[in-house]
Amino acid sequence: MNVDFEHLREFYARGASVREIFNLGVRYRAEGRKPIDLSIGNPDVKPPPAYYRALREVVKECEHSSENLHRYMPNAGFPEVRRRVAAELAVELDVPFEPRHVMITAGAANALDIVIATLLWRREQEPGVAGKAGEAGEQRDTTPEALLVAPYFPEYETLIRGQHARCRAVAATADYRLDLEAIEAAIGPATRLLVLNSPNNPTGAVYTAEELSALADLLIRKRDELGTAVVVLEDSPYHRIVFGEHQFAPMVKHYPYTVFVSSLSKSLGLAGERIGYLAAHPQLAAGEESSAVFSAALSAALRMRVVNAPALQQRVLARIGIGPHVDPREYERRAVALGQILAPLGFRFAYPQGGFYLFAEIPERFQDENEFRAVMHAGEDPLLYVPGTVFGGEAYRRSVRLSACVPEAEIQRAGAKLSSALA
Numbered sequence: 179m180n181v182d183f184e185h186l187r188e189f190y191a192r193g194a195s196v197r198e199i200f201n202l203g204v205r206y207r208a209e210g211r212k213p214i215d216l217s218i219g220n221p222d223v224k225p226p227p228a229y230y231r232a233l234r235e236v237v238k239e240c241e242h243s244s245e246n247l248h249r250y251m252p253n254a255g256f257p258e259v260r261r262r263v264a265a266e267l268a269v270e271l272d273v274p275f276e277p278r279h280v281m282i283t284a285g286a287a288n289a290l291d292i293v294i295a296t297l298l299w300r301r302e303q304e305p306g307v308a309g310k311a312g313e314a315g316e317q318r319d320t321t322p323e324a325l326l327v328a329p330y331f332p333e334y335e336t337l338i339r340g341q342h343a344r345c346r347a348v349a350a351t352a353d354y355r356l357d358l359e360a361i362e363a364a365i366g367p368a369t370r371l372l373v374l375n376s377p378n379n380p381t382g383a384v385y386t387a388e389e390l391s392a393l394a395d396l397l398i399r400k401r402d403e404l405g406t407a408v409v410v411l412e413d414s415p416y417h418r419i420v421f422g423e424h425q426f427a428p429m430v431k432h433y434p435y436t437v438f439v440s441s442l443s444k445s446l447g448l449a450g451e452r453i454g455y456l457a458a459h460p461q462l463a464a465g466e467e468s469s470a471v472f473s474a475a476l477s478a479a480l481r482m483r484v485v486n487a488p489a490l491q492q493r494v495l496a497r498i499g500i501g502p503h504v505d506p507r508e509y510e511r512r513a514v515a516l517g518q519i520l521a522p523l524g525f526r527f528a529y530p531q532g533g534f535y536l537f538a539e540i541p542e543r544f545q546d547e548n549e550f551r552a553v554m555h556a557g558e559d560p561l562l563y564v565p566g567t568v569f570g571g572e573a574y575r576r577s578v579r580l581s582a583c584v585p586e587a588e589i590q591r592a593g594a595k596l597s598s599a600l601a
């Protein structure tokens with residue numbers, strides 16, 4: 179008798195869909211076909227020379243030090259790195275962060291995971307502590323809820339459901355802005371968390387300071403009504419990839435119950451090196467004691483997962499800080515080129531204001547996305563993209579996410595494929 183893993187299939191399949199398409203590309207290549215892969219957002223702009231200079235210095239320092247500089251460190255990161263990140267974020271986001279509010283993480287994904295695990299943890303999850311079957315009054319549903327603005331990055335759902343919490347999706351407006359009325363209506367006594375993502379994956383929306391300030395007013399009103407505040411998890415790994423006249427506006431500046439998350443994955447093209455950070459607003463955990471408990475819990479969650487963020491990358495961060503970044507215009511040019519291909523072919527979309535992606539509705543001549551996919555995957559040059567349903571279900575069944583984070587030649591190949599298939 180083999181071990182049965184069938185029960186894992188449905189749960190882990192959710193967030194895996196983007197990877198599956200990536201793997202499909204690997205299969206097509208093995209078959210000798212030449213896929214045009216606009217599925218995954220794998221940053222292809224290289225880090226600037228300052229990064230490599232610092233990396234060389236760090237390697238030299240480690241090699242020649244009498245000490246072993248590759249050892250364990252405090253789980254939340256080297257103190258000097260937390261100091262530097264806190265100081266830079268305080269200026270950039272206009273929030274008085276101190277080093278104790280900042281943690282260095284293995285990318286934004288690790289930060290999201292530990293914040294979600296910490297905020298949604300509850301005693302009732304533990305067997306033998308509560309929920310004793312059959313006892314009157316123990317059947318109360320205490321399941322916490324997290325709100326997601328749809329369409330949304332599917333990993334949020336996996337992380338939240340992994341904590342046995344419920345996700346409630348609140349659709350964005352038709353032009354992918356925040357629907358404040360819908361958010362207000364969705365908040366109830368079980369709501370613990372609202373995940374906000376700007377610049378947005380998949381829509382490319384960058385929320386304005388006005389939108390975020392109105393959202394903050396609403397959340398404060400709800401706090402007063404419900405007696406407890408909803409925490410905003412501000413996931414902004416694309417915050418340096420913003421186009422044209424648009425500007426990144428941070429929610430953490432407007433709303434004190436916010437944890438800001440970002441990474442160097444996109445800003446420096448270091449996605450494979452796993453280095454990122456979080457900063458919890460100083461007023462989020464009010465008082466010394468509460469603040470100490472919250473950071474100890476986050477540190478423990480980090481320790482349980484990756485122990486600490488990579489030492490070498492942290493030492494680079496200590497030298498260059500979080501300021502240096504790739505030129506967002508490189509990505510903007512590609513997004514515009516892709517948009518210029520799609521618009522005349524009948525796709526409906528808003529040009530992205532930042533990030534890596536373009537989220538478009540397929541032309542009306544296709545009955546559904548299956549029909550579109552059959553055409554796109556046919557031939558020697560299958561065009562790979564992520565179906566819209568991955569980002570929030572059936573409401574997005576006529577949408578597709580195309581990554582503009584590929585070399586310009588790939589966008590031109592996509593153009594040729596689309597034009598000949600849709601002519």
Ligand code: PLP
Nearest residue numbers: 285286287331379415441443454
């Ligand atoms: N959040 C969003 C919206 C993303 O698109 C990604 C990566 O694609 C992440 C988080 C994870 O980023 P990181 O590589 O820093 O973990």
